[in-house]
Amino acid sequence: MSALTALARLRAIRDGVAQPITTVRHCHLAPNPLVFVPLRLAGEAAAPLGAMVGTDPGHPRLLVVPQPRNRDLRFAFAAELAEVVLPYIEGFGKTTEIVERKGGEPYERCLDAPQILVPNRQAVAFAGMLGRSTRFRRSDGPYPVHPSVPLLGRWLTYFADRWQQPGSALLLAATEALGAHWATGQSDLEDANLAALLGWIDPPAGTTGSRAAQDAEDPLLWPPAGPATDPGFDNEVLGPAIRAYEEAPTERAVERVAQALRTQLEPTWRLMWRAADLLRALPEGSRVRDRWETDRGSFTRFVERVAEGAPPQARRDGAVGAAARLAGLERARASYDVQRAYDDPLVMAEYRLTGEAFAGTVTAADPEHIEGEGRSRKLRPLITVSTDDPVRLAPGTAVGSPDRRGHAAEIVEIADGEITLKITKGMGRSKVPLPGSVPEPGERVTYTSLTDDFQSSAALPDPERTPWTHGGPPQEYVPSDDDAQEEWS
Structure with missing residues (x-):
């Protein structure tokens, strides 16, 4: 936990309401998301009990x-x-656009992408388990299933995989999204309770967040958000209803189970839309759109993969594939952290405390400063920034500014709270800087060593050249009946 988040938690306890730890929303929120609230049988990791x-x-x-x-x-x-999920997903694959790119062929991308909202991390894990348990099933042969079942499994697996990608918004867990924008006066474990978390963020009139969170702990008022159910409900309500169905599998018995599950699911269903409204009320960060475009591109590629009849995702990655995936996740995490800081001064404040960023006022500027002679002459404006922040950056460090895209500078000197910077990018190509490209005296500026320009990952061998130390070249994956033997639990 960062120092500012810890301070926000203390203020939440003092004021009785959750404190914002961001100024903007750092995740995309679709106009019409698909909300999925699942329940599973106790003791069975992926045996579905019901869903809304x-x-x-x-x-x-x-x-x-x-x-x-x-x-x-x-x-x-x-x-x-x-029947519900697939038409929703497939509707986004029908409308596309042509995207031009420098130095490459234009490509096609879906205009929008689906978004699924679930209550918590456990629901994400359940979706992944359900996908793993269904994507290898067949519509013919022994134990046939409806043709839509394996396709649903592939999509659930895809969404669960994308959830692991930092910054992706194709699958969002409500507790995770809310916790990234507000700090409550309770522990992270208690924040995993959606009702308690929302009680802190948006308590009812006339009460405090802590009081609302305590009320949320009553399973009769606010049943668990799933996929696990309350043990008392299992023993006193669900168990007898299921036994009655076993004794007489009639429509009346089915309705008894349905009514029992409805009492558990409807409160969470309401909480999910309340959470979506709270998130939607926050202004969207400027770089959220870029990350959503990445999601749209990923969605488009998977739509094409499915349309081409590619086999379902393998149960395990090969050595090269796993290394590439890990490198991609690490790069995405670093990029996401930088983008959040550039979008949000409250997030940037964390880096100012650690000395990786500083904010101050421009006290002097030389916009026409030149370096070199003859053909090597380069426009390199100088500015001086006065700051009270604890700067822990050395001269020669490259820095950027969240206030100006494409702007870059280099630290020349640090002395007594005065930092001299040399502007290296973002001034245009003329012999004089473009108007507004160089900060002027009196202007408030922020600079940081955080950058989104990362070096590419080390080259990996082709899968067929996997060294023997990592298992050697993998055999071509062909789905078999053995895959379909995977247990639900």
């Missing part, structure tokens, strides 16, 4: 498995879920 899903807050669809241990009923649930 849809894009309309007033008309959710309730899906129920009256006996989760029944294999046919589980896959019937998956087929019903596919």
Whole structure:
């Protein structure tokens, strides 16, 4: 936990309400996201019990498995879920645009992409497990399933994989998104309770966040957000309803289970849309759109992969694929951290405390300063910034400014709170700098050593040249019946 977040938590306790730790929203929020609230059977990691899903807050669809241990009923649930999820996803693949790029061929990209909202990290894990348990199933042969089931599994696996990509918004967990923008007066573990978290952020009139969070701990008022259910509910309500179905599998018995699950899902369904409204009320960060374009590109490529009839995702990555994926995740994390800081002065303040950034006032400027002679002459304006921040950067360090895109400078000298900077980029190509490209005396500026210009990862060998120390060249992956034997749990 950072120092500023710790301070915000203390202020939340003092004031009785969660404190904002950002000034903008750092995640994309679709106009019409698909909300998915799943429940699973206790003790079974991926055996679905029920779900509430849809894009309309007033008309959710309730899906129920009256006996989760029944294999046919589980896959019937998956087929019903596919009836909702697949049309929503496929609707975004129908409209595309042509994107021009420098030094490369134009390519096609979907105009928009789907977004799925779930309550918490556990629901993300459940979606991934459900995808893993269904994507290898077949519509023919022994134990056939509806053709939509393996396709749903591939998409759920894709969304769960994208969730691991820092900055991606194709799959969002409500508790994670809210916790990234507000600090409460409770622990991170307690923040995993969606009702308690929202109680701190938006307490009812006349009460405090801590009081609202305590009320949220009552499972009768606010059942767990899933996928696990409350043990008391399991023993006193769900268990008898499932046993009644086993004794007499009638429509009335199914409705009894459905009514029991509805009481557990509807409160969380309301909380999900309340969370979406709170996030949507925040102004969007300027670089959120860039990350969403990356998501759109990834979605487009997977749409093409599915359309081409490619096999489902393998159960395990090969050595080269795993190394490439890890490098991509590390780069995405570093880039996401930098973009958040550039978008948000509150996030940048964390780096000012550590000395990786500083803010101050320009006290002097020489916009026409020249370096070199003859053909090597270069325009290198100088500015002096006065700051009270603890600067821990050495002369020669390259820095950028969140206030000016494409702007770059180099630290020339640091002395007694006065920092001399040499502007190296972002002035135009003429012999004099473009108007406004060089900060003027009296202007408030921020500079940091954080940069989004990272070196490319080390070259990896082709998969067929995987060294023997890493298992040697992998065999070509061909889905088999063995894949479909994967257990739900």
